[in-house]
Amino acid sequence: xxxxxxxxxxxxxxxxxxxxxxxxxxxxxxxxxxxxxxxxxxxxxxxxxxxxxxxxxxxxxxxxxxxxxxxxxxxxxxxxxxxxxxxxxxxxxxxxxxxxxxxxxxxxxxxxxxxx
Amino acid sequence: xxxxxxxxxxxxxxxxxxxxxxxxxxxxxxxxxxxxxxxxxxxxxxxxxxxxxxxxxxxxxxxxxxxxxxxxxxxxxxxxxxxxxxxxxxxxxxxxxxxxxxxxxxxxxxxx
Numbered sequence: 001x002x003x004x005x006x007x008x009x010x011x012x013x014x015x016x017x018x019x020x021x022x023x024x025x026x027x028x029x030x031x032x033x034x035x036x037x038x039x040x041x042x043x044x045x046x047x048x049x050x051x052x053x054x055x056x057x058x059x060x061x062x063x064x065x066x067x068x069x070x071x072x073x074x075x076x077x078x079x080x081x082x083x084x085x086x087x088x089x090x091x092x093x094x095x096x097x098x099x100x101x102x103x104x105x106x107x108x109x110x111x112x113x114x115x116x
Numbered sequence: 117x118x119x120x121x122x123x124x125x126x127x128x129x130x131x132x133x134x135x136x137x138x139x140x141x142x143x144x145x146x147x148x149x150x151x152x153x154x155x156x157x158x159x160x161x162x163x164x165x166x167x168x169x170x171x172x173x174x175x176x177x178x179x180x181x182x183x184x185x186x187x188x189x190x191x192x193x194x195x196x197x198x199x200x201x202x203x204x205x206x207x208x209x210x211x212x213x214x215x216x217x218x219x220x221x222x223x224x225x226x227x228x
Binding site: 004006009034036041042043044045046049091093095102103105106107108109110112 | 122156204206215217219220221223
């Protein structure tokens with residue numbers, strides 16, 4: 001079964017609203033989670049690294065005030081797309097690492113965001 | 117600039133044929149992973165290669181890590197329609213913060 005749960009799987013919102021996406025590790029503690037963005041038929045682009053108890057590390061070109069990341073517990077990270085616009089429409093995927101091993105990196109099932 | 121160049125980006129072949137997907141970079145990676153992703157789902161890890169020159173087999177799939185740890189290949193023997201999907205290579209950067217960067221992906225279609 002899934003070890004990383006991402007919710008919601010699909011969201012449609014009006015332009016200007018904010019959307020929160022949750023990423024939970026189900027049976028392990030994840031000190032580090034990652035958020036990716038994927039456009040149709042393209043690869044995953046790393047947006048930010050979410051560290052439990054500290055500020056997220058954003059990749060170059062990603063607006064931290066636009067994409068708010070909170071990693072308040074060892075099993076939950078959230079990504080909030082603030083004041084969403086149609087260009088923010090995309091498939092967002094989180095991943096969580098179980099311990100220090102990169103072989104234990106599990107991905108959520110993704111969230112399809114559509115901003116009208 | 118794409119750190120990992122994956123080729124081909126699209127491939128459509130007949131059932132039973134063999135194929136190879138390549139993942140190349142000018143950077144050295146501490147490890148490289150291959151994932152498979154279905155539409156509307158997150159990627160699922162197929163294999164991790166760590167040592168230069170390493171070869172791993174997963175049934176009809178053979179993965180190889182280049183000697184210099186800059187490139188990798190995925191070879192599928194006797195492809196089946198069930199192999200259809202998006203294949204992604206991802207490299208772990210050695211320097212700086214630990215993170216995984218993905219290639220552009222290869223969208224593979226196996227026709228019956």
